[in-house]
Amino acid sequence: MDRVPQTPPQPQPRPPAALSTGAVARRLGVSPTTLRSWERRYAIGPARREAGRHRRWTPPDIARLELMCRLTAEGVPPAEAARAALGVAAAERRGEAVAPARTPGGAGALPLGAVRPECRGLSRAAVRLDAPTVAELLEAALAEHGLVTAWEEVIAPTLHAVGRKWATAGERYVEVEHLLSWQISSALHRIRPAPEPPRTPPVLLACVPGEQHSLPIEALTAVLGQRGLPVRMFGAALPAEALHDAVRRTGPRAVVLWAQSRTTADPSLARSVAGIEWGLRGARSRTALLLAGPGWSPDAQAPRTERLYGLRSGLAVIESLAPPRAATGAAGAGPFAYGS
Incomplete structure (x- = not known):
């Protein structure tokens, strides 16, 4: 009699990995101390805990916390939110019908x-x-x-x-x-920025006149400082004349102009900054002008300018600029600048 072929055992799917309290806190946007307080006060901690080991939160545990976070964000007191979250979990375990979950975060959730x-x-x-x-x-x-x-x-x-x-x-x-x-x-x-190397021209960063949104160039300022590149940050809405004076006084490696909107971006300002010269006659220098932000239109490109499209790529562009040269004369060394 022929043997009946045995069906090989099917591999069992691995259960989802449980997360630490710190990982759950980062995911939910609450502090680990808050999670421990909720567990202690409202018994909404992990369903299973092993003696002598750290808390590990499974997906059902995290789902209860997400519901509690949604409710507290909408103004429900924490004790009432915890009871509701635990009640939903108990109903699901009994197989009872539960109202469909709302959009994560509730009506005020951000579209991420x-x-x-x-x-x-x-x-x-x-x-x-x-x-x-x-x-x-x-x-x-x-x-x-x-x-x-x-x-x-x-x-x-x-x-x-x-x-x-x-x-x-x-x-x-x-x-x-x-x-x-x-x-x-x-x-x-x-x-904290790294120490600046001596006699190295800085990178100037500023928003165009009328532009108040400076966070992206604040991030660029911070990362350039971490790399040890000298930075002069002028923030939001720098007047045009002040920008021109700063360029002439510092002889920068590059100037980064941020414009968040088309209403603040000024192509004529970009052209004027790109044309600024400094140094002694016969050894004049110009800076590299880098236009950053969604406000600049594609046709706003001026001579000796380049566009920056992100923090990582913008950092690479600035770091790739040729080493600046010094304009020298009878009076001694002048400002270092990125040669045009």
């Missing part, structure tokens, strides 16, 4: 799309106007990912989501944008 979990946590904390947690999450993202990756994959997506929400909600969420922007700026200013 596919992003890192840290980005969702940051957005939730910002919508709650939880400044201490926003600051903590920003510091954690900068420490874990570095400034460039944290900006491109955590900070900038959250800022863009706030802008989109504001644009579709009238005057609502302005307070969220202001709080988030202030905390980001503060975190960037806490980054």
Whole structure:
């Protein structure tokens, strides 16, 4: 009699990995201390714990916390939110029908799309106007990912989501944008620059006149400082004459002009800055002009200018500039400058 072929055992799917308290806190936009407090006060901790080991949160545990965060963000007291989240979990275990879940974050959620979990946590904390947690999450993202990756994959997506929400909600969420922007700026200013090498021309960064949005060039200022490149940051809405004077006085390696909108971008200003010369007669120099921001139109390109399209690529462009040369004469060495 022929043997009946045995069906090989099918591999069992691995259960989703459980997360630490710190990882869950970053994902949800709350502090680890808050999670421990909720567990102690409202018994909303991990469903299973092994003696002598750290807390590990499974997907069902995290789902309960997400519901609690949504409810507290909408003004529900924490005790009531915890009871509701635990009640939903118990009903699901009994197989009872549960009302469909709302959009993550509730009606006030930011439209983030596919992003890192840290980005969702940051957005939730910002919508709650939880400044201490926003600051903590920003510091954690900068420490874990570095400034460039944290900006491109955590900070900038959250800022863009706030802008989109504001644009579709009238005057609502302005307070969220202001709080988030202030905390980001503060975190960037806490980054200590490396010592500047002597006799090295700086990079000048400024917003065009009338432009108040300076966060992107604040991030560029911070990362250039980390690399040890001398930076002179002039911030928002620098008057044109002040910009011209600063270029002539410093002989910079490059000038970065930021324009957030078409209404503030000024092609004539770009052309005038690109044409500034300094140094002794016969040894004149010009700077490299770098236009940054979505306000500059493609036809705004002036001679001796280049466009910057992101923090990482912008940093590479600045670092790739040819070593500057000194304009010298009878009076001695003049300012160092990027040669045209």
